[in-house]
Amino acid sequence: MILRTPPPRKRRADSELRESPPDSNRGLVIYEDPPASVPDSAYDPPEQMLCTYQCRQMVKSDFLDTFSSNETLLREYESKLQTMNEDLCKTEAERKKYHDQFLYAEQELAAARGREQALQDQLLKEVNESQEQLRKQMHLYNELEVKFQKEMNMRKTAESSAASAVERANLLETQHSHLSGVTEREDKRVQEELLQLKEESKLSVSRIRADLEIMECKAHHAEKESALLKEQLEELRKQLSESLQQRNELEKKLTSFTASQDPSSTVSSVLVKHLQEELRSYESEVLQARKLKTSHENIELLKEKLMEEKGHRERAEAKLLKLPELQLSMKKLEDELLSWKKLAEDIPWVSKPEDIPLKFAALQKDMIESEIKLGEVNARLKQIEVALESAELSKQNAEAEASVTKEKAELVGLEVKHLESKLSLAIEEIDQLRNAFTGLKKQNKDDTGDEMSNGSLIKELESSLARKDCYIKELETTLHEQRDTNNRQFTEIGLLNEKLNGEAKRVKSLEREADRLRSEISLLELKLGHGDYSSANTKVLRMVNALGVDNEARQTIEALQSELQKANEKLQVVEELKKQSADAGELVESYISGKILHLKEQIATLEKREERYKTVFADKISVFRRACCELFGYKIVMDDQQRPNGIPITRFTLQSIYAQSDDEKLEFEYESGNTNILVNDYTSQHEISQQVEIFIRKLNSIPAFTANLTVESFNRQTLS
Amino acid sequence: MASRTVAKDVITLRGSAAIVSEFFGYAANSILYNRGVYPEESFVKVKKYGLPMLLTQDEGVKSFIANLTAQLSEWLEAGKLQRIVLVIMSRATNEVLERWNFSIETDSEVVEKGVSREKSDKEIMREIQAIMRQVASSITYLPCLDEPCVFDVLAYTDKDVAVPFAWTESDPKLIANPQMVKLHSFDTKIHKVDTLVSYKIDEWDEQ
Numbered sequence: 001m002i003l004r005t006p007p008p009r010k011r012r013a014d015s016e017l018r019e020s021p022p023d024s025n026r027g028l029v030i031y032e033d034p035p036a037s038v039p040d041s042a043y044d045p046p047e048q049m050l051c052t053y054q055c056r057q058m059v060k061s062d063f064l065d066t067f068s069s070n071e072t073l074l075r076e077y078e079s080k081l082q083t084m085n086e087d088l089c090k091t092e093a094e095r096k097k098y099h100d101q102f103l104y105a106e107q108e109l110a111a112a113r114g115r116e117q118a119l120q121d122q123l124l125k126e127v128n129e130s131q132e133q134l135r136k137q138m139h140l141y142n143e144l145e146v147k148f149q150k151e152m153n154m155r156k157t158a159e160s161s162a163a164s165a166v167e168r169a170n171l172l173e174t175q176h177s178h179l180s181g182v183t184e185r186e187d188k189r190v191q192e193e194l195l196q197l198k199e200e201s202k203l204s205v206s207r208i209r210a211d212l213e214i215m216e217c218k219a220h221h222a223e224k225e226s227a228l229l230k231e232q233l234e235e236l237r238k239q240l241s242e243s244l245q246q247r248n249e250l251e252k253k254l255t256s257f258t259a260s261q262d263p264s265s266t267v268s269s270v271l272v273k274h275l276q277e278e279l280r281s282y283e284s285e286v287l288q289a290r291k292l293k294t295s296h297e298n299i300e301l302l303k304e305k306l307m308e309e310k311g312h313r314e315r316a317e318a319k320l321l322k323l324p325e326l327q328l329s330m331k332k333l334e335d336e337l338l339s340w341k342k343l344a345e346d347i348p349w350v351s352k353p354e355d356i357p358l359k360f361a362a363l364q365k366d367m368i369e370s371e372i373k374l375g376e377v378n379a380r381l382k383q384i385e386v387a388l389e390s391a392e393l394s395k396q397n398a399e400a401e402a403s404v405t406k407e408k409a410e411l412v413g414l415e416v417k418h419l420e421s422k423l424s425l426a427i428e429e430i431d432q433l434r435n436a437f438t439g440l441k442k443q444n445k446d447d448t449g450d451e452m453s454n455g456s457l458i459k460e461l462e463s464s465l466a467r468k469d470c471y472i473k474e475l476e477t478t479l480h481e482q483r484d485t486n487n488r489q490f491t492e493i494g495l496l497n498e499k500l501n502g503e504a505k506r507v508k509s510l511e512r513e514a515d516r517l518r519s520e521i522s523l524l525e526l527k528l529g530h531g532d533y534s535s536a537n538t539k540v541l542r543m544v545n546a547l548g549v550d551n552e553a554r555q556t557i558e559a560l561q562s563e564l565q566k567a568n569e570k571l572q573v574v575e576e577l578k579k580q581s582a583d584a585g586e587l588v589e590s591y592i593s594g595k596i597l598h599l600k601e602q603i604a605t606l607e608k609r610e611e612r613y614k615t616v617f618a619d620k621i622s623v624f625r626r627a628c629c630e631l632f633g634y635k636i637v638m639d640d641q642q643r644p645n646g647i648p649i650t651r652f653t654l655q656s657i658y659a660q661s662d663d664e665k666l667e668f669e670y671e672s673g674n675t676n677i678l679v680n681d682y683t684s685q686h687e688i689s690q691q692v693e694i695f696i697r698k699l700n701s702i703p704a705f706t707a708n709l710t711v712e713s714f715n716r717q718t719l720s
Numbered sequence: 721m722a723s724r725t726v727a728k729d730v731i732t733l734r735g736s737a738a739i740v741s742e743f744f745g746y747a748a749n750s751i752l753y754n755r756g757v758y759p760e761e762s763f764v765k766v767k768k769y770g771l772p773m774l775l776t777q778d779e780g781v782k783s784f785i786a787n788l789t790a791q792l793s794e795w796l797e798a799g800k801l802q803r804i805v806l807v808i809m810s811r812a813t814n815e816v817l818e819r820w821n822f823s824i825e826t827d828s829e830v831v832e833k834g835v836s837r838e839k840s841d842k843e844i845m846r847e848i849q850a851i852m853r854q855v856a857s858s859i860t861y862l863p864c865l866d867e868p869c870v871f872d873v874l875a876y877t878d879k880d881v882a883v884p885f886a887w888t889e890s891d892p893k894l895i896a897n898p899q900m901v902k903l904h905s906f907d908t909k910i911h912k913v914d915t916l917v918s919y920k921i922d923e924w925d926e927q
Contacts, residue, residue: 364861531894541875542890
């Protein structure tokens with residue numbers, strides 16, 4: 001079989017055919033020598049398949065047919081190309097549009113970046129602010145810590161002062177013990193001295209006794225000596241008198257000799273010499289005698305001394321008797337000393353008894369001061385604790401906020417990274433698209449007729465566009481989400497700030513409230529301690545029979561009780577008497593009758609006396625009345641009456657001695673020191689009532705009124 | 721004390737009232753001794769609250785305190801007593817020199833419903849002992865009573881309490897601008913007693 005017509009060509013063959021238009025223009029193609037440029041070996045006719053003329057005609061017609069068909073095809077292709085070109089234009093427009101969109105998206109991206117940057121800046125600012133707040137809080141915390149440290153230091157100093165006080169106390173105690181040791185030693189010393197003194201006194205007593213004995217012996221000796229000396233003295237006196245006599249005699253002899261024996265002067269001179277010698281010897285004897293006299297006087301002095309010594313001895317003996325008493329008093333003093341020592345030991349920090357009241361006062365003051373200080377320190381400590389707690393709370397809040405903001409910042413950073421990666425992806429995509437676009441352009445330039453590649457490119461472009469759309473949508477949604485989250489974070493931050501402010505305000509108000517309550521509590525405690533109470537639901541009672549307070553009442557009660565006892569005793573006595581009277585009625589009757597007679601006699605005498613008094617009184621009162629009448633010009637009638645309510649009153653009726661009628665009477669009522677004029681016909685007369693008004697009511701003087709009335713009626717009577 | 725229940729840690733209203741009134745009797749005796757209102761030799765030593773306590777032998781004071789504690793326990797059982805005040809006054813001028821305040825808070829639930837509470841006897845005694853020690857030590861800071869003094873007892877009661885025969889309404893006998901020292905308190909879980917002493921400031925101290 002001969003294959004006459006070539007099989008329908010594929011698209012590729014068409015393109016090849018299109019690619020080689022000069023061949024088609026050549027016209028006939030002889031199958032014997034096909035062009036070598038025809039690459040398709042499938043259409044190479046075999047050598048045995050060479051056509052005849054007919055065949056050539058047929059081929060020609062075929063060719064023409066194919067040519068025409070190819071032409072139609074070409075037209076179609078051209079139209080297709082046109083449509084493709086149009087499509088390309090459209091795609092270019094679309095591309096432009098997409099490019100614009102892309103640019104727009106880029107702008108939006110840039111804007112988003114800017115916003116993101118702004119947000120980041122804001123967040124950074126916030127983070128910085130929060131860090132600053134944190135720093136401030138830390139600073140505050142540090143300050144508070146410093147304060148706390150100071151307080152602790154103060155407390156330590158207070159403790160150290162307390163410790164020093166304790167040390168001082170210990171020191172004082174040691175001093176006290178030392179002093180007590182000293183006093184004990186002194187006491188021992190005193191006792192030793194006492195013993196020594198006792199021994200010394202004993203010794204001195206014995207010594208004095210020995211001395212006394214010696215002195216007595218001496219005195220005896222002296223007495224003996226004095227007696228001997230007296231004897232010697234008397235002998236010497238005798239000798240002296242003898243010698244004097246001899247001397248006189250000798251003198252006489254001498255005178256006689258001088259008178260009678262002048263020649264024998266030599267003998268006499270010898271004699272004189274002899275006599276002078278004797279005289280000298282006598283003189284020496286006289287001196288001896290004088291010495292003896294002085295010794296005698298000395299003996300007397302010694303005797304006196306002896307007497308004195310005896311007195312001393314007696315006194316010493318008396319003192320020796322007093323010694324046990326002194327010892328007793330000393331023991332008492334020692335006991336007292338011991339008791340004082342114990343007291344001093346009981347009271348710390350006291351060395352001298354004079355220190356005790358001072359120490360008490362100082363201790364009281366110290367205690368009060370320390371209590372006040374303690375209260376202040378406690379209050380301050382509490383305040384600081386409260387402040388510290390609030391600061392710690394705020395610090396914790398700030399830390400929590402900071403951590404939250406950090407987390408948010410990290411989240412935001414992650415999101416930003418995510419967005420950046422997305423952005424890089426989009427950029428890559430854009431680059432790819434650009435590359436593709438440039439490639440497409442080239443292809444368009446190179447081969448506008450390459451529809452297959454165009455279609456694929458278009459598809460790729462479409463798919464990439466779709467992907468880009470998706471990306472853009474994703475980006476938009478992520479941007480929206482980001483905005484939403486940012487907004488939410490902003491609102492949250494705002495809310496948190498508001499809450500923080502509110503909490504701060506609340507803390508402050510609570511602190512104020514706490515201060516107020518503290519002051520109120522202290523006031524109430526003060527009032528309560530003072531003893532105040534609300535009278536609405538409390539009343540104060542006290543026991544009536546309080547001791548001491550009602551001492552007087554108790555005394556009166558005791559007095560009354562004693563009186564009651566006495567009355568009871570009397571009653572008993574009376575009752576006993578009654579009993580006795582029942583027994584001894586007759587005796588009593590006789591006694592009573594006697595008594596009655598005696599009493600009757602007394603009554604009679606008393607009645608007589610009364611009568612006498614009455615008459616005397618009547619006489620006297622009449623004299624008095626008359627005298628009153630004469631002196632004051634009024635007759636006074638006194639009348640005792642009683643009011644309906646039983647009060648006694650006295651009515652005085654005065655009538656002037658110059659009265660012109662009996663109706664001219666003045667009536668007065670006298671009641672417990674007050675005298676009032678009564679209105680009657682006379683006093684109700686115009687003149688009299690005027691006078692009553694002036695003198696009694698206004699000037700409050702009844703005597704002036706009566707005197708004036710007396711003068712007026714006297715004038716009237718005398719003038720008429 | 722006699723009315724305390726057998727179980728040691730359970731305390732009834734009557735028991736609590738007995739403890740408080742007895743405490744007040746001993747406290748009054750201690751104050752009268754320590755402040756020298758009555759002579760030292762009119763007191764004898766007894767052991768109470770783990771301490772040597774002093775009780776007066778003056779018949780008048782004894783009967784006064786006995787009547788007082790009886791009345792106080794009656795009020796305490798009714799939950800009508802708010803405060804007891806021992807007032808020390810000058811005998812010559814009747815000026816109030818010291819006020820020993822014993823504020824009493826009563827658990828109203830116990831009074832109304834008659835329920836009991838739980839607190840060990842030992843713990844209450846320990847608390848009372850602390851107060852007694854403070855009363856004894858108060859002479860170190862209270863001003864000297866260097867004139868003859870008398871004492872009086874005031875009871876702050878509810879308004880609706882009928883005034884007993886031996887009692888009469890009184891003024892609170894306050895001290896103007898007093899110095900105050902708060903002492904320990906004790907709590908029977910039914911009655912809480914706060915002790916406070918207020919006294920006239922010594923002029924010598926102020927100088």
